[in-house]
Amino acid sequence: MAIEFTVNGKAASSDAPPATPLLWVIREELKLTGTKYGCGTGLCGACMVHIDGKRAFSCQTQVSEVAGKAITTIEGLSETSSHPLQKAWLAEQVPQCGYCQSGQIMSAADLLKQNPKPTRAQIVEHMSANICRCGTYQRIVRAVERAAQEA
Amino acid sequence: MTQQTQHLSARTLKRHGAAISRRDVMIGAVGLSFAITLGQGRAAAAVLAAERSGKALSPWVSISADGTITIMSPATEMGQGSMTSLPLIIAEELDADWSKVAVVPAPPIDAIYGNPGFGGMMYTAGSNAVTSYFVPLRTFGAQVRRVLIENAAKKLGVPAGELTTEPSVVVHAKSGRRLGYGEIAAFAEIPEKAPEIKPEQLKKRADFRLIGHDVIRVELPSKINGSAKYSIDQQVPGMIYGAVVRAPVEGSAPDKIGDAKTKAVPGVIGVVKLPYGVGVLAETAWAAFAGRQALDITWTREGQAWGFDSDKGMERFAAAARDPKSAATAWGKAGDVKAEMPKAASVMEAEYRCDYAYHAQMEPLNATASVTGDAAEIWCGTQSQTMAVEAVGKALGIPREKVKLHDTLLGGGFGRRGHRDEEFIIDAVLLAKEAKRPVKMMWTREDDVHNGRHRPISAHYIKAGLDGSGKLLAWHHRVAGDRVTPYMDPVRYEERGKKDFILMLGTDIKGYDVPHQLIEQIYEDSGVRTSPLRGIGFTANKFATESFMDEIARKHEVDPVKFRLALMGSSPRAKRVVERAAEMADWGRKRDGRALGFAYIDYSGSQVAGIAEVSLDRSSGDIKVHDFWCAIDCGIAVQPDNVAAQTESSIVYGLGMALTERITIRDGAVEQSNFYDYRVPRMSDVPLMHIEVIQTDNHPTGAGQMATPLVAPAISSAVAALTGARLRHTPFTPERVLKALA
Numbered sequence: 001m002a003i004e005f006t007v008n009g010k011a012a013s014s015d016a017p018p019a020t021p022l023l024w025v026i027r028e029e030l031k032l033t034g035t036k037y038g039c040g041t042g043l044c045g046a047c048m049v050h051i052d053g054k055r056a057f058s059c060q061t062q063v064s065e066v067a068g069k070a071i072t073t074i075e076g077l078s079e080t081s082s083h084p085l086q087k088a089w090l091a092e093q094v095p096q097c098g099y100c101q102s103g104q105i106m107s108a109a110d111l112l113k114q115n116p117k118p119t120r121a122q123i124v125e126h127m128s129a130n131i132c133r134c135g136t137y138q139r140i141v142r143a144v145e146r147a148a149q150e151a
Numbered sequence: 152m153t154q155q156t157q158h159l160s161a162r163t164l165k166r167h168g169a170a171i172s173r174r175d176v177m178i179g180a181v182g183l184s185f186a187i188t189l190g191q192g193r194a195a196a197a198v199l200a201a202e203r204s205g206k207a208l209s210p211w212v213s214i215s216a217d218g219t220i221t222i223m224s225p226a227t228e229m230g231q232g233s234m235t236s237l238p239l240i241i242a243e244e245l246d247a248d249w250s251k252v253a254v255v256p257a258p259p260i261d262a263i264y265g266n267p268g269f270g271g272m273m274y275t276a277g278s279n280a281v282t283s284y285f286v287p288l289r290t291f292g293a294q295v296r297r298v299l300i301e302n303a304a305k306k307l308g309v310p311a312g313e314l315t316t317e318p319s320v321v322v323h324a325k326s327g328r329r330l331g332y333g334e335i336a337a338f339a340e341i342p343e344k345a346p347e348i349k350p351e352q353l354k355k356r357a358d359f360r361l362i363g364h365d366v367i368r369v370e371l372p373s374k375i376n377g378s379a380k381y382s383i384d385q386q387v388p389g390m391i392y393g394a395v396v397r398a399p400v401e402g403s404a405p406d407k408i409g410d411a412k413t414k415a416v417p418g419v420i421g422v423v424k425l426p427y428g429v430g431v432l433a434e435t436a437w438a439a440f441a442g443r444q445a446l447d448i449t450w451t452r453e454g455q456a457w458g459f460d461s462d463k464g465m466e467r468f469a470a471a472a473r474d475p476k477s478a479a480t481a482w483g484k485a486g487d488v489k490a491e492m493p494k495a496a497s498v499m500e501a502e503y504r505c506d507y508a509y510h511a512q513m514e515p516l517n518a519t520a521s522v523t524g525d526a527a528e529i530w531c532g533t534q535s536q537t538m539a540v541e542a543v544g545k546a547l548g549i550p551r552e553k554v555k556l557h558d559t560l561l562g563g564g565f566g567r568r569g570h571r572d573e574e575f576i577i578d579a580v581l582l583a584k585e586a587k588r589p590v591k592m593m594w595t596r597e598d599d600v601h602n603g604r605h606r607p608i609s610a611h612y613i614k615a616g617l618d619g620s621g622k623l624l625a626w627h628h629r630v631a632g633d634r635v636t637p638y639m640d641p642v643r644y645e646e647r648g649k650k651d652f653i654l655m656l657g658t659d660i661k662g663y664d665v666p667h668q669l670i671e672q673i674y675e676d677s678g679v680r681t682s683p684l685r686g687i688g689f690t691a692n693k694f695a696t697e698s699f700m701d702e703i704a705r706k707h708e709v710d711p712v713k714f715r716l717a718l719m720g721s722s723p724r725a726k727r728v729v730e731r732a733a734e735m736a737d738w739g740r741k742r743d744g745r746a747l748g749f750a751y752i753d754y755s756g757s758q759v760a761g762i763a764e765v766s767l768d769r770s771s772g773d774i775k776v777h778d779f780w781c782a783i784d785c786g787i788a789v790q791p792d793n794v795a796a797q798t799e800s801s802i803v804y805g806l807g808m809a810l811t812e813r814i815t816i817r818d819g820a821v822e823q824s825n826f827y828d829y830r831v832p833r834m835s836d837v838p839l840m841h842i843e844v845i846q847t848d849n850h851p852t853g854a855g856q857m858a859t860p861l862v863a864p865a866i867s868s869a870v871a872a873l874t875g876a877r878l879r880h881t882p883f884t885p886e887r888v889l890k891a892l893a
Contacts, residue, residue, distance in 0.1 A: 033384035034377015043826040074377035096230030098374030099562030135803025
């Protein structure tokens with residue numbers, strides 16, 4: 001039986017086996033490839049999405065767990081790359097290879113939602129769930145601070 | 152199958168592929184001439200140009216009537232920014248309005264787009280794209296500008312000498328008339344021969360409008376909204392999914408394949424025996440992975456690395472490095488070390504070691520392929536378009552021209568995607584051939600670690616001779632390290648006279664005046680898969696040489712910065728970065744509970760100096776790096792902020808190599824699996840980084856990895872300053888730190 005949920009505000013469903021990680025449903029069935037596969041073990045954060053408004057590792061979430069829930073992916077964060085974090089990410093020239101950045105931005109969006117004016121230490125603690133192998137961390141901190149200021 | 156490679160800004164997407172109209176001007180003759188200046192055979196270039204003449208595309212630049220300027224990017228983009236910097240160099244001399252420029256990836260035609268720094272291959276590595284393409288691309292841009300001016304002169308009936316350009320406009324100041332590049336393109340005639348541009352006719356640095364001025368990297372807007380397309384994001388009509396288990400040891404093959412459980416996984420289509428492993432084909436990605444997990448394979452004990460343990464190997468390498476009787480080949484030589492070392496007033500010696508390390512690019516390796524009859528189509532992220540089409544042609548026994556490449560953005564490269572055999576692409580190709588359908592083949596993270604090709608282990612023995620005044624006279628460095636170049640690229644190894652440059656580069660002590668030097672390699676071959684990894688040999692070799700410089704200075708009670716400056720009489724650029732880094736860090740100031748450590752490198756001409764501020768938990772052995780200062784002079788910085796970004800990036804990479812990243816080999820196989828047992832730096836590990844890009848008029852040199860090798864020696868020396876104990880083995884794990892302190 002199909003599992004039903006919403007993605008970026010639109011109704012979606014999947015016939016995948018219930019234990020299939022949400023990540024692969026989003027990427028290969030729904031073709032929303034901004035959410036990335038990095039480790040498959042919840043260690044790198046490349047697959048980060050929001051489920052009912054909170055960040056979640058989509059590689060660690062079985063599709064059966066999201067029945068009736070609302071999922072937001074990077075593609076749904078804003079219509080026109082206009083989220084304060086997206087603007088700040090460009091202003092600070094954060095991405096290098098860019099592969100992890102969808103997950104970074106989704107993590108940061110979750111932080112600012114809970115805590116609109118985080119301290120540097122709070123940013124570091126929250127964002128240490130995500131790995132960036134290009135080492136853009138310093139610019140990520142600056143971008144989150146900028147977004148918090150300008151939002 | 153006509154899916155476009157999606158690469159860059161919205162503008163680029165519109166311009167890419169067949170979208171360029173027939174009205175676009177063709178500047179083929181100019182491009183042809185440029186191809187010849189790159190040192191390729193005239194005949195080959197002519198043939199390629201003829202093949203391309205039927206298409207409405209020119210080799211490097213095309214300008215459409217609406218003023219859009221399309222520029223080819225010969226380098227692949229893995230975050231280092233070449234896809235912006237190289238077209239920007241053409242745009243500078245062309246005097247193009249950058250906002251009208253669209254960048255598209257160049258096709259794999261070596262004769263036109265090959266990297267002069269790599270014998271004309273299309274290969275993005277060694278932080279050398281800007282260095283090697285700088286003059287050719289400027290010349291080419293200037294040629295196109297000249298053609299536009301000459302056409303405008305004819306149209307306006309004025310001498311070409313009276314015309315100047317502003318961004319994308321030819322201007323006749325006397326009459327106030329102006330012609331946009333797009334307008335000229337509509338009527339332009341292209342000369343048979345490209346106009347000659349002499350070096351002195353290129354712009355002066357002061358006249359640059361783009362070089363040295365930061366622009367937003369062309370692909371960046373696609374990297375903040377999920378629209379950037381990497382290899383793993385490709386969707387090809389009719390495609391299925393593939394996973395592969397490769398043998399734990401190179402040269403080994405599957406002996407018995409237990410695939411009953413695999414075949415029982417819903418969605419699994421089939422199991423494919425490969426010469427080096429076993430593949431699974433499935434309807435979905437998850438079924439392919441589940442089927443892969445369920446395989447039960449035993450391997451033949453063919454292959455050299457069986458039985459090799461890295462810890463024992465390291466002991467053996469270290470013994471070979473220190474034993475003067477070990478067979479060694481000279482890598483570098485100056486003066487006469489053998490004669491002068493015995494005359495030294497005092498002698499010091501030391502040993503250092505570095506472990507295997509893993510690239511850990513964020514995108515696990517993958518490729519999509521389609522094989523039909525005698526042709527193939529591949530979608531992949533590669534550091535070498537040339538190697539990709541050649542490797543696939545070789546695997547299928549077809550000419551490389553029959554391989555259609557869609558090269559995508561890379562989710563990190565770091566040297567991993569530039570091996571001659573491009574084995575991860577071959578996985579996809581062999582599965583697609585078997586499936587007779589397009590296959591997206593993906594490695595899991597665990598595959599990516601287990602199939603890793605690693606930075607080699609190396610053991611270093613260094614001996615230095617000093618005169619009575621404490622001045623460094625003689626330097627002898629012996630490296631026993633696992634071979635890299637003959638494994639990763641046998642073709643270049645032969646071309647470069649069987650020199651293992653990936654292992655040995657950075658053993659030199661450029662920048663320092665030491666009259667007698669001898670650098671030797673003790674060749675070791677464990678059979679373990681090895682690779683160039685960001686910083687290549689520099690990371691291990693500079694850990695040894697710069698830590699040893701510090702030891703010598705401390706032993707003679709000389710300030711380590713002053714000790715180095717005294718040896719830099721012939722290297723003013725070196726002196727400048729060293730002095731600047733010391734100023735930035737306030738080097739002379741003592742810190743409470745913390746200490747500073749210094750390192751300097753001449754990395755292929757780029758001058759870098761770095762200082763780490765470090766504290767240490769003596770009970771746990773944990774090192775904390777609080778701040779890192781770095782001054783870099785890479786000559787003309789085409790994109791200064793990007794040089795700073797690459798420097799930050801390479802410091803973080805160096806931090807991992809220095810503190811936590813360690814691959815161990817047991818019985819020939821990699822022991823680690825994922826980010827829980829291979830720890831890369833996270834945000835909480837990273838120091839505050841203070842970067843200064845020193846702009847000079849020198850020819851641009853690299854920026855993509857130059858600071859990586861600074862980090863380990865700077866930390867080792869900071870810990871020595873703090874505790875008196877010397878860390879000699881990277882990574883500096885807490886156990887090793889505690890052992891050094893004991």
